[in-house]
Amino acid sequence: MKLFESKYGYFTSDGKEYVITNPRTPRPWVNVISNGDYSIIASHTGSGYSWRGNAGQNRITRLYQDLIKDNWGKYVYIRDTESGKFWSAGWKPVMAEYQSYEVVHGIGYTVYRHKVDDIYSEMKVFVSIDAPIEFMYIIVRNDANKTRKLDLTTYFEWVLGNFPDEHREFHKLFFDPTFKNNTIFVKKYLGQFPDEKGRWNNTSWDHIAFHSVSLATKSFTCDKESFIGMYGDERNPIAMKLEKLDNKCDRFGDACSSLQVEITLNPGEEKKVVFTIGAAKIGEEDPNLLAEKYTNVEIAEQEFEKVRKFWMDLLERELVETPDDGLNIMTNYWAKYQAISGRIWAKSGYYQVSAGYGFRDQLQDSQIFFSLRPELAKKQILLHAEHQFQEGDVLHWWFTIRGGGPRTHCSDDLLWLPFIIQEYIKETMDYSILDEVVPYVDGGKGTIYEHCKKAIEKAFKRFSPRGLPLIGENDWNDGMNAVGTDWKGESIWLAHFMYLLLKEFIPLMELKGDSKFAAKCKDVLEVLRDSVNKYAWDGEWFIRATKDDGEKLGSKENEEGFIFLNAQTWAVISDITDEERKRKAMESVKKYLLKDFGALLLYPAYTKPRSDIGYITRYAPGLRENGGVYTHAATWAVWAFALMRDVEAMYKAYKGICPPYRSFDIDNYWAEPYVTCGNSDGPISPHYGRGGWTWYTGSAQWLHRVATHWILGIRPNYGYLDIDPVIPADWDGFTYKRFFGDTLYTVVVKNPNKVSNGVKEIVFDGQKVQRVPILSDGRSHTVEVTLG
C-alpha cells in the first residue's frame, strides 16, 4: 500500500522507505546517510557529496550548494559501447529519456532504479556501519533480446579537507593521486590546520582518500579536464565521446577520480559491480586494506544487511501504532533517523554545512536516544559538559575535529545542560550521571552536578533589577542579536525556561544535599513567577523581551512583531502563570499565530531591517524566524496545547508540521515529506507553506518527543511510566511498544468512549494500578489503558 502518495512519490506501507517516482521534484530531495563517522548526502537525482567526521571540516568529495542547479558532482555513467549512447545511474547529470526511474530513500541507504534503452540498473548507495567506506553497489541487467556491451564510468571531484571555493585555484595544487589495484589513492599536501608551532599551510591533510571498483578497470583518470573536457560539462563530458579514459594520474591536474569498467550482458543477464569511496586516517588505518576488503560484491551485500539491521535494531526499540499514519511514520522511523543520522552524526544537511556541534542543539537532539539507547544520550551529554568553562558559560558551538569554537554571550545555551540532564534522569533513573567527573574546557574538572550548578549560578549573575533574566547577545532566538547586547534588555522566554528548569532541578539539588542552593533557587523561582506576571503580562499575552532601551518586543504596543510564540507556549509549559493567563495567552496564539502549516514564531513579520533588534528582521517577512513557522518552536506549541487539553489546536499544530501531510500540497511545500524542515513560509510570503532547511534542524527530535510524550502522553517519570494521552476523540486508541533495557513494555490504549483525554483505568500485567512502575526484569509487560 502506498501512503501519502503525491505526484512525486509515496511512503511504503511500513513507512520505512520513501519512493520517488518522478525526479522533477520542486527541490532536491535528499537523504543524509551516516554511520556517525563517515557521511554522505544523496539526492534523488544522483549520489551526493561525502565527508568524514564533520562536513564543514572534512569534506572528501565536492559539494555545490545550489538547490536550483542541484549539482551533486558524484556520478556513474552507463554507456552502450556499441551505440555510444550513454546515461547515468541516477537521473542526473545526463537526464536521459528513461523507460523507468525510481528512487528509494531508506533508513541508511538510497536506491536508484533506472531503465534506459532496455538496460535496467539499480544503484544502492550507503555507508558501512563501522568503516569509513561508502558503497555504490550496482546491478545492471540486460532487458533486451540481444547481447549488450556496456561500460560503467564514475566521476567526481575531490576536496580532501575543507576550502572555500574562492581559493580553489590555490588548493587544487596540492593533490597527489596514485593508481594501483583498480584503486585511485589521493593525498593532499595542504591541510586546513596549523602545525604544532601554529604555522599555517605547513601540514598535510591527515587522511588518504581512495576510490575503488570490484572489477578490473578498463581505464581511469584523475584529471578533471580529461573527463569533462575544457568546453564540456557533466551532462556531456568529453570522456563519453572517447573509447576510454586517458589513465592520467599525476600532481599537475585538477583532482577528480574516474574509474571505468566494462561488462557484457547476454539477454536477461545481470551483473553486479561495487564502487567504493573511502578516507583512511594516516597512521591509524590502512587505505590499501580498506579498499581491498570492502570493494567486493559479497562484502557490500553483507555490509548492506548490517546497515539495515543496525538501524532497525536501534529504531524499532520504540514503535507506535496509531490511526495517524503520518505520526506513525515520523515517530517510528524518520524523525529518529533524521535526528540521529542528520543532526548528531552527519552534523550537516544540504541547506547548512556544519562544522561542529551546537551546545544547545545536539543536547536537545540527544533526547532522541532516551527511548532507544540512553547510553548514547549520556555520552553526548558528557561531551557537551566538557565544553563548559569553569565560570559556567559554554562554547556556543565547537568543532569536533581539532576543537575550538566561540565563547559568546548567549544567555540560554548554558542552561540546556541542567535541563537535558534532569530530563535524562527523569527518564532513565540514572542518577549516577550527576557524579560523573568531566573536565571544563579551560582546565580543571568537576562532577556533572557541579557543571549544572555552575551553569545556573552563571545565569543568576545575568538578572535585571526587576528580577528578570537578561537576554544578552541572544537567547533561544539567535536572530535577536541586537536586543540586549548592553546587558539591559530582558528575555521573558528565558524567564519561563529558567522557571521550569529550576522547578525540575531543585529536587536533584536536594538529593545531592545542596540545600542552601536549593533554597536560593526556590527564592529565584518565586522572583521569576512574580516578575513575569508583574512586568511581562501584556493584557492578552506575554511580551517576549525588552530592549536595552526599555522598549518592549512582542507587545501590543509594537506595530510589527507584537506577539511571539515562545513567550506564550513556555508560559504554559513552565506553569509560571495562572490558568486564566495561560488560557488567554494560548487563545492569542490561536488568534494570531496558529496557521494551517503550524504556529508562526511571531506576528506580524518585520517588513524592514531593524538594527535595534537584529537579523531576524533582515529576512523577508514570513521567512524563517521572521514570522514564518520555525519548526523547532512550532513543536512546542503542540506541547503547550496538549497541556491545555486543547486537542483541536494541538492536533492542528502537529499535523501542520508533520511532513507526510504536506504531500497533499506538495508543489506548495517543495521540501521532502519524510523529514522535518527547519521552517516554512508564513502567510505573508507569496510561498506560504513552502518548506526549507530540511534535515539539519533540531525540530525532528522535538517532533518525535511531542508525539510520544504529549500527544500519546507516555512519559517515563522517575521510575514510573506516566500515561496521559491527548488524542483526537475519534481515535479508537493506539499501541505504544518500547524497551527499557531488555524489558519490553507494550501499552495498549483504548478509547471506547471517544474522548480526547482522561485515563479511566490502567491494567498492568493484569492488575489494576494507579501508576505503572518501570521494571528491569528482562521480561515483557503489558499495560492496558482505558480512556473515558
Next chain:
Amino acid sequence: MKLFESKYGYFTSDGKEYVITNPRTPRPWVNVISNGDYSIIASHTGSGYSWRGNAGQNRITRLYQDLIKDNWGKYVYIRDTESGKFWSAGWKPVMAEYQSYEVVHGIGYTVYRHKVDDIYSEMKVFVSIDAPIEFMYIIVRNDANKTRKLDLTTYFEWVLGNFPDEHREFHKLFFDPTFKNNTIFVKKYLGQFPDEKGRWNNTSWDHIAFHSVSLATKSFTCDKESFIGMYGDERNPIAMKLEKLDNKCDRFGDACSSLQVEITLNPGEEKKVVFTIGAAKIGEEDPNLLAEKYTNVEIAEQEFEKVRKFWMDLLERELVETPDDGLNIMTNYWAKYQAISGRIWAKSGYYQVSAGYGFRDQLQDSQIFFSLRPELAKKQILLHAEHQFQEGDVLHWWFTIRGGGPRTHCSDDLLWLPFIIQEYIKETMDYSILDEVVPYVDGGKGTIYEHCKKAIEKAFKRFSPRGLPLIGENDWNDGMNAVGTDWKGESIWLAHFMYLLLKEFIPLMELKGDSKFAAKCKDVLEVLRDSVNKYAWDGEWFIRATKDDGEKLGSKENEEGFIFLNAQTWAVISDITDEERKRKAMESVKKYLLKDFGALLLYPAYTKPRSDIGYITRYAPGLRENGGVYTHAATWAVWAFALMRDVEAMYKAYKGICPPYRSFDIDNYWAEPYVTCGNSDGPISPHYGRGGWTWYTGSAQWLHRVATHWILGIRPNYGYLDIDPVIPADWDGFTYKRFFGDTLYTVVVKNPNKVSNGVKEIVFDGQKVQRVPILSDGRSHTVEVTLG
C-alpha cells in the same frame, strides 16, 4: 598586420588589442577591466563577474572559480522569437554553431563579435572611467534578407558583498529587489561587517546594485528558478522556452536579474541596446540617477571614447620602438595595463580573488607609474606608509574596505618601503616625499623619512650573531614559512636586498642630516658584505638561507633545492660580492636554472612535503615556487644578466617570459599571450612551460621595468637620464620616447657596429654630452645615442 598569430588569435599591428578567433582556448583568456573603483573580469567566452572597491570584499555579481568549467554567469541571450532559436552574445553559455566569432580584448574593454543565423551582434563590455557602471553595449544587425524579430535577455546572479559559496543558502535570504523604469534595483540586508558595537549580521550591504536597459523592457525576472528552471541550466534555461519572463520581483527567491527587450530588424538594419550594471553607495550616490544617466546609447558611446582616451593618454606617455615586437607590445601597453588595471586597481584576477593590498606587492607595482604619472606612485606609496606600525613593521596586507589585516613576522615586507621610495626619488627628484607626514597604523605619525628609518631599524633588530638577517616567518618567498620561525634561520637573499637598499638610501640619510644613522648603516653594509661572502658562498653559488637548526638551503649539500635563483641574481643586483663570484654564481644560474621559458626559482624541485621548510615543498615538483619559473623572480634574472653584460642569457631570460613569444607554443602555454603569468611549470612537470595565475601577479611591472631600465638601459637617475643599453647585437637600434611632466624626450639609439652594449656617443639636442640632464621646460628634446 597580425602579430604573434596562433591558432587562437593574434595581436593587432599596433599591439593595442588581442583578437581571439577561436573560442576553444586551453583556458579562459580574460581581461581585467577596472576604473580603479569598479571592476569586471571578462572572459573570451562571455562577460564576467564584477565588484566594486575590492573583489574579495565587495563582489556585485557571481564568480564561479573553476577554469575547466569556465562559468562566467553573466550572459546575454539573443533569440529569434519567430523560430525560437537562441544563442548568446558571447560564445558561452549556449555555445551555438556560429557563422563567425571573434573576441577583442583591448585596453579597458572587451568586444564580442558573433554571427549566428545571419544575425550579427557586437557586444562591447567596459567600465565608465569615473562612475560605478559597467556597460554591455550591443549592436545587433540583420544580415538576412527578411525582417527578423528578436529579443535580447540578460541573466546573472547577484552576490552583493562577499560570502563563501558554502553559506549560499543563508545569504540568499537577504536580497530585496524592486523594479521600476526598466531597471532592477537590489538591496541586501545582510552585510559582511560588524556594526558599530561589533555585532555581526546586524548591518545591511552599504550599496544598492542595479541593472538597467536602454529600451523598454518586454519582461524581466529577479528569480533564478524563473530563469533557469529547476532542472535547466544556463545553456538551456527554461526562460528561452517561454514567450517572456515572469516579472517576478520579491524577497523570496534566489537573487538573479534578467531583463528582456524586443527588437525588430529589417534586412541590413542594425540597432543598439545598452545594458548597465552598477552599484551605488547608499547615502553618497543615487542609483536612480546613475541608472538613468548611463543607460543610454549616446552616453555609452561617449563613455567608451573616454575610456580609450584615458588609457592611451596614460600609457602612451612612454613608448618604445624596438625590433622586438613582443617587447614593444608588452612594454608600451599590456604590462602597464596589467599592473595598473589588474594589480593596483582591480586587485584581482581569475586565479586569485584578492581582498586587499599586499604591503610589498602594490609598492613594487607602483613603480609602473614612474614613467606615466609619478603622482599616482606617490599616492600609493603614502598609502602603504600608513600601514606601518610605530615599531617599524607593517601589515603584511590589508583590506581596502574597512581596513584591517595581519601583522606578521615576515622579514622583508617593511624594507620595500624605503627601497621603493629611494627608487621614486631617483626617478622623480621629488625629495619632498621624505617630508610628507603620514600616520602609523597604530597611532601617532611621522615623516616618510622617519617611516623609512623605522623600517630599517626594525630590520636591524632581526640579525643573527653572524651578521646576517633572520628570515623569520618568511622573506620574499612566502612558501618558505617554516624555515626560520624560531628566529634563528638566516636569509641570504634578504642580506643582498638590504645591502642594495642601504647603499642607495644612505645618501638620503645624509641629505636629511641624519649622519649618525648613516654611519651606522655604513657599518651594517660592511657587515653584510663580509658575512655574506664569508658564510654564504658555497663554492659555485650563494646559498639561499639557513634553517633554525642551522641546515643550509640552496647549498650543494642539499639533495633537493640545492640552488635558488634569488640568492644569485640579487648578489649581482646588489653588488655585494666580487666580479669573480658574480660570474660563477650567474654561470651556475645558466647551468641549473635558466631554461627556455625563463629562469627557475630553484633546482631541483622538492618532491616530498618538508614541514621544516614550508609549503613551497607541498606543490607538485616544478609547480609555482617549487622549481617552476616564478615570473616575478625570473624578471630579476634579466636584470642580473644585463648587469653582467651577458646579453645572450639576458635576452633568453627575457623572451622566455615575454608572453607574446609563447604564442609559438600556445597549446603548451595555455595562458593568455598578452599578460604575464605568475608562474610556468618547470621541466620536471609533464606540462613544462604551462603558464598559470595570469593577471594578478607582480611580474608585469617588473617585466616592464627590466625592459626599459636594463635591456634598453634608460634610467632616470637623480636628474639625469642614464642610457646604457644591453641589446642583441643584431639590433639596428631602437627609439624610446617619454614625457617628464610636460617635457618630451625622444631617445634614438643607433647600433651601427652591431654591438650589444657600450655607449660611444650621446648627442643631446644637437650637443655631445656625457650625461643627459632631465629638464622640465615643457619642450621636446632629442637624444641621439650611438653604440659601439
